[in-house]
Amino acid sequence: MMGLMDTQSPWLDDDQQDLWQALLTVVIALPAALDRQLQRDAGISNFEYGVLARLSVADESTMRLSDLARVCDSTQPRLSKAMDRFEARDWVARRPDPGDGRYTLATLTDAGRHKLVQSAPEHVAQVKRLVFDPLSAAQRRHLGVALTRIAATVRREVEGS
């Protein structure tokens, strides 16, 4: 199996295999590790933390649900149900967009911001331990470049198909 033809052969060559295995481990085990830490220390998932964090940096702590879903790489039902959970705990308030009744605006409440701030330190520390600490500055740069390209490709796949 000489990996001469690159995008045509239906298999990966050895170098590609190694990269692919490492990427699989990262996409499977890293979210699991983050979920365990956040669930244990804060009772929320990594996904839920990301939603709260993204809302917290939005103008007025408010976003349309559809925009929030896109930047959080979420489907609409998934976000809708997360919002149900958030509203039940008074971390987020939903209301129709006054300018266009089809949209719904989500706003982070003070309690929601408090929850985020309280959960952040241990979570950020975990991210640093697992992702940043093992890498040199140059490796972080390279990783950022490569992941940004892959992320853009995946996003294009999700949207335009």
Next chain:
Amino acid sequence: MMGLMDTQSPWLDDDQQDLWQALLTVVIALPAALDRQLQRDAGISNFEYGVLARLSVADESTMRLSDLARVCDSTQPRLSKAMDRFEARDWVARRPDPGDGRYTLATLTDAGRHKLVQSAPEHVAQVKRLVFDPLSAAQRRHLGVALTRIAATVRREVEGS
């Protein structure tokens, strides 16, 4: 917020934020994109594909469940239930390890190997499109190095804690 202290500050600096956002998109949206393709074309998940693929390259197409779980970054219950599904479709056979009755051996059947071979081309093409095509050879190398380090750290976290 000058990001001078690295592992101590409870926040990420701007460069770290960019890398972290790209990594989040990859770990969330990439598995989702792979799952969609495999579910649509083969009726299995990315995780299930990985299990079958790993078994297929094992000696005698056979592994202990605990070893298989480790290399697939799976918990034991998760793998156990995947095996229930595989056995129901006759893709895998389980039997007690003759040498030590505590272990269970899983063997890929001919039907299971057939399923894998049949699913591989489109899946591998998807992986190449989303992960390899957007990168130059040098970028792939750098990505492999960084991901391998992160993967090792995450694995250590899972096992030894």
Next chain:
DNA sequence: TACTTTCACTTGCTGAGGCAAGTCAAAAGG
């Protein structure tokens, strides 16, 4: 104005995964 289309969001149903508890086999200790 009425009808259709489009779009944002929600709901119902089903399947998968996590955790904690249970089962069973082998080893360890008395």
Next chain:
DNA sequence: CCTTTTGACTTGCCTCAGCAAGTGAAAGTA
């Protein structure tokens, strides 16, 4: 030997996510 401990695997309960179908608001069209 018998008991206790360890370790591998499975089971039950619950939550969460995906999909497809449903609702309701705005825009386009006759």
